[in-house]
Every structure is written in C-alpha cells, then in structure tokens.
Amino acid sequence: MxxxxxxxxxxxxxxxxxxxxxxxxxxxxxxxxxxxxxxxxxxxxxxxxxxxxxxxxxxxxxxxxxxxxxxxxxxxxxxxxxxxxxxxxxxxxxxxxxxxxxxxxxxxxxxxxxxxxxxxxxxxxxxxxxxxxxxxxxxxxxxxxxxxxxxxxxxxxxxxxxxxxxxxxxxxxxxxxxxxADIKAVLWGKLLMNLNNALVALADLPLASELADRRWRLILASQIDEALTAMKASGIEPARVAGLRPALLPTVLRLPDWLFRLLARRMLAIDPQARSSMWDDLHHRRPTEIGDLQGAILRLAQKTGTPTPIIRRVTALVDRAESDKRGAPGLTPDAVSGDPRSG
Incomplete structure (x- = not known):
C-alpha cells in the first residue's frame, strides 16, 4: 500500500x-x-x-x-x-x-x-x-x-x-x-534525561533556566548516578540519547555553569519557554508519570538492592505536589535535595 x-x-x-x-x-x-x-x-x-x-x-x-x-x-x-x-x-x-x-x-x-x-x-x-x-x-x-x-x-x-x-x-x-535495532536501550537512555522532568515540575521553572543552574544539575546528576548503578546491576546498558555517553552525563552536569554552557550547547538548545510534561500535569492538576519515570528506577533498585535516596526523595515530593493539587510547588534546590550544602 x-x-x-x-x-x-x-x-x-x-x-x-x-x-x-x-x-x-x-x-x-x-x-x-x-x-x-x-x-x-x-x-x-x-x-x-x-x-x-x-x-x-x-x-x-x-x-x-x-x-x-x-x-x-x-x-x-x-x-x-x-x-x-x-x-x-x-x-x-x-x-x-x-x-x-x-x-x-x-x-x-x-x-x-x-x-x-x-x-x-x-x-x-x-x-x-x-x-x-x-x-x-x-x-x-x-x-x-x-x-x-x-x-x-x-x-x-x-x-x-x-x-x-x-x-x-x-x-x-x-x-x-x-x-x-535496540530500542529498549534507547528508551532507558531517554529515561535518564527524563529524570529531569520532575525537577522542572518541582522548581516551576522553564527547562532552559533550570538546566542552566548548577544546583539543579547536581540533583539531576545524583539521580542519573543512582539510575546507572541500578541499571548496571540489572544488566541494562542505556543508549546514547543526548549526544553524550550515559556514563559521562553526571560528570558534565556537575561542571561549573560557564563550562557547562560551553560544552553542552546541544543539551541547552531549548526554547526559553519549554517546560516538562510533568510540570504541565501538575499545572493542570492531572496525574503525573512519576511512577513510569523515577518509578522504573525504583523498581530496578528494589530488585537489586541498589540505594536510591535522591530518586526516592524526588518521587515523594512529586507525589505530594500531585496530591496537594496546587500546581507546581516552586521548590528550591535545597528543598529538593534535602541538603542545604547542595549548592
């Protein structure tokens, strides 16, 4: 046809x-x-x-x-x-x-x-x-x-x-x-980047502004570290999605802002007003996909005994915001990480 x-x-x-x-x-x-x-x-x-x-x-x-x-x-x-x-x-x-x-x-x-x-x-x-x-x-x-x-x-x-x-x-x-040929690896690779959806929702910031702030990137890097550990323990090798090998993502995210802007131009090629679908869900008081994003890592971690304290905290905060039905809560990086020294 x-x-x-x-x-x-x-x-x-x-x-x-x-x-x-x-x-x-x-x-x-x-x-x-x-x-x-x-x-x-x-x-x-x-x-x-x-x-x-x-x-x-x-x-x-x-x-x-x-x-x-x-x-x-x-x-x-x-x-x-x-x-x-x-x-x-x-x-x-x-x-x-x-x-x-x-x-x-x-x-x-x-x-x-x-x-x-x-x-x-x-x-x-x-x-x-x-x-x-x-x-x-x-x-x-x-x-x-x-x-x-x-x-x-x-x-x-x-x-x-x-x-x-x-x-x-x-x-x-x-x-x-x-x-x-290996779409499952692609999906796991995208999931690593989608761990940021929750941070954009909790911060109530456009994606470009959130990624430009190292304090938020440190939290994303910690989530990706936990996810990579859980994936490795489960025999999962995520594919490259954002232009970088998955193992390098936490290192690049932790760079100083000026160096991150220089080296991660592709990651920052985003419309200034773009947010995340999870932000949109909180904004419209709809159920989020936290259980299919962070939740996928938590299920891996439970099977392998891998610690995931940051992902668990982020999940709990999104669950609370979803239950409160007040939209995106506008939290600070310190409030999300639980560590006042995170910046």
Missing part, C-alpha cells in the same frame, strides 16, 4: 500527538487525530506547527480530521501512533483491541520503558513497536487561534527496527524518524 493510502491515527492527540500529526498532514499523509473535547474545540481554528528550525506552517481547519470517538478513528487505522500518557496505556489498548483492524500496526511514542510491552500484553497477535520522541512540544494556551504546537528542542524520533516501510511513512519534515 502506498504511503498516501495508509491512514495514520494519532491515539491521544495532545501536544506531541498534535505536533507529529501536524507534520504528517503537511507531508500529505492521511491522518486522523483521536483527541479529547478540549483539543477538538481548539483545532476548530486550525493548527500552526512551528519548531526551533524557524519553520512555521499552517493547517486550515478543513484539512484536519479529528474525532473524539475511538471507534470512528480506530476502525480506519492502518498505523496507530499511541501518544497517551503512560497511565492511559491499558485503556487505549482496550480501545484498539475493540475497534482497530487486526492488521493495524501499533507504535508506542510514550515516555517510560514499559508501554510497548503493556500494549503487546493486551494486544496479542498484533504488531506492536516501541518508539521514542526525544523533544519537547509546547502547546499554546486556551483561546489562542489557531492552536500552536511548537517543537521546543531537537532530536530525532526512533522506532523499533523491523518495518522499513513504516519509517518511510513517518519520516517527514519537522518530524524526523529512524529505526533503531
């Missing part, structure tokens, strides 16, 4: 889903967005797709196919890109199982390391591939017309090797995709 004839369903069209779907639409792909009512309403004025490379491309409302009805979307799907939060994976699997054709390929483009496995477990006999999106997407606030989805950092999306035609279908301008 030619690319133009294959229907791609974005199952959970939030920020990342709308950005990927928008790029695919602009490349002439047939795309259906399965979204919540809020996104459906926001897209009545069209979509503006922008990125760090300076592109700004508009999609008129009548060129956007969107529905809130899972049956309507999924029964048309040849490829399903799952972009829901980790906590909704099993619910989405149930919808796919109920409404999608057995031959539809399912690709998880979610945070965490276990979502593709969960989808496979709930969708036996179907083609399910893991994938990874490395960049942040910022969505315009309520009432902005057209809805703007902005890729706020760089990087290439990756999917599990095994279907060359799928890479050709998905690899389009603004949303570069390549296959990787």
């Amino acid at each position: 030619a690319d133009a004839d294959r229907t791609i369903v974005i199952a959970g069209a939030g920020s990342v889903g709308c950005y990927a779907g928008g790029c695919l639409m602009l490349a002439g792909r047939r795309v259906i967005l399965l979204a919540r009512l809020r996104i459906e309403a926001a897209l009545r004025g069209g979509m503006l797709v922008t990125d760090l490379d300076g592109r700004g491309r508009s999609i008129p409302p009548d060129a956007i196919s969107i529905t809130t009805d899972p049956a309507t979307a999924l029964r048309e799907a040849d490829v399903i890109l799952v972009t829901v939060k980790s906590g909704a994976t099993q619910d989405m699997a149930a919808l796919i199982g109920a409404h999608a054709r057995p031959g539809a390929a399912v690709v998880s483009l979610q945070n965490g390391v276990d979502n593709a496995d969960r989808l496979r477990g709930d969708l036996p006999g179907r083609t399910v591939l893991a994938g990874m999106v490395p960049f942040n997407v910022v969505q315009s606030g309520g009432g902005v017309v057209p809805l703007r989805v902005h890729r706020a950092s760089g990087g290439m999306a990756m999917i599990e090797a095994g279907d060359a035609g799928l890479v050709g279908l998905l690899n389009v301008t603004g949303f570069a995709v390549e296959a990787h």
Whole structure:
C-alpha cells in the first residue's frame, strides 16, 4: 500500500500527538487525530506547527480530521501512533483491541520503558513497536487561534527496527524518524534525561533556566548516578540519547555553569519557554508519570538492592505536589535535595 493510502491515527492527540500529526498532514499523509473535547474545540481554528528550525506552517481547519470517538478513528487505522500518557496505556489498548483492524500496526511514542510491552500484553497477535520522541512540544494556551504546537528542542524520533516501510511513512519534515535495532536501550537512555522532568515540575521553572543552574544539575546528576548503578546491576546498558555517553552525563552536569554552557550547547538548545510534561500535569492538576519515570528506577533498585535516596526523595515530593493539587510547588534546590550544602 502506498504511503498516501495508509491512514495514520494519532491515539491521544495532545501536544506531541498534535505536533507529529501536524507534520504528517503537511507531508500529505492521511491522518486522523483521536483527541479529547478540549483539543477538538481548539483545532476548530486550525493548527500552526512551528519548531526551533524557524519553520512555521499552517493547517486550515478543513484539512484536519479529528474525532473524539475511538471507534470512528480506530476502525480506519492502518498505523496507530499511541501518544497517551503512560497511565492511559491499558485503556487505549482496550480501545484498539475493540475497534482497530487486526492488521493495524501499533507504535508506542510514550515516555517510560514499559508501554510497548503493556500494549503487546493486551494486544496479542498484533504488531506492536516501541518508539521514542526525544523533544519537547509546547502547546499554546486556551483561546489562542489557531492552536500552536511548537517543537521546543531537537532530536530525532526512533522506532523499533523491523518495518522499513513504516519509517518511510513517518519520516517527514519537522518530524524526523529512524529505526533503531535496540530500542529498549534507547528508551532507558531517554529515561535518564527524563529524570529531569520532575525537577522542572518541582522548581516551576522553564527547562532552559533550570538546566542552566548548577544546583539543579547536581540533583539531576545524583539521580542519573543512582539510575546507572541500578541499571548496571540489572544488566541494562542505556543508549546514547543526548549526544553524550550515559556514563559521562553526571560528570558534565556537575561542571561549573560557564563550562557547562560551553560544552553542552546541544543539551541547552531549548526554547526559553519549554517546560516538562510533568510540570504541565501538575499545572493542570492531572496525574503525573512519576511512577513510569523515577518509578522504573525504583523498581530496578528494589530488585537489586541498589540505594536510591535522591530518586526516592524526588518521587515523594512529586507525589505530594500531585496530591496537594496546587500546581507546581516552586521548590528550591535545597528543598529538593534535602541538603542545604547542595549548592
């Protein structure tokens, strides 16, 4: 089947889903967005797709196919890109199982390391591939017309090797995709960087401002040290995701600010307003993905007897903020590390 004839369903069209779907639409792909009512309403004025490379491309409302009805979307799907939060994976699997054709390929483009496995477990006999999106997407606030989805950092999306035609279908301008032979290692590598999502949420700071402050980087470096120790004890070798070998990340993060800015330009190539999805969840009083990010390391550590005091503390603080439902708490680095000497 030619690319133009294959229907791609974005199952959970939030920020990342709308950005990927928008790029695919602009490349002439047939795309259906399965979204919540809020996104459906926001897209009545069209979509503006922008990125760090300076592109700004508009999609008129009548060129956007969107529905809130899972049956309507999924029964048309040849490829399903799952972009829901980790906590909704099993619910989405149930919808796919109920409404999608057995031959539809399912690709998880979610945070965490276990979502593709969960989808496979709930969708036996179907083609399910893991994938990874490395960049942040910022969505315009309520009432902005057209809805703007902005890729706020760089990087290439990756999917599990095994279907060359799928890479050709998905690899389009603004949303570069390549296959990787060891996608599990890629997911563990991304998880190391995603440990920072919680710090951005707790700090209530833009990602670029938080990373530019060594006090916050020291906490991230400690988390990554703990994660690497737990991974090594479990026989896991994470892949390089942020341009550096994973073992070097803590050393680079601990550099003085001036030297970090000099050596980590790629890591700091971020839109000044970009935050993290976990910040967005706290801001909107939604459940976070802490259990699938820091939680994945805590589960490894429990099996191997590896100490993870910083990750445990960060997890507890996010859990508290989530329970309080007051948004991002705006904590200081000292409050998060528990050590007044951390700076």
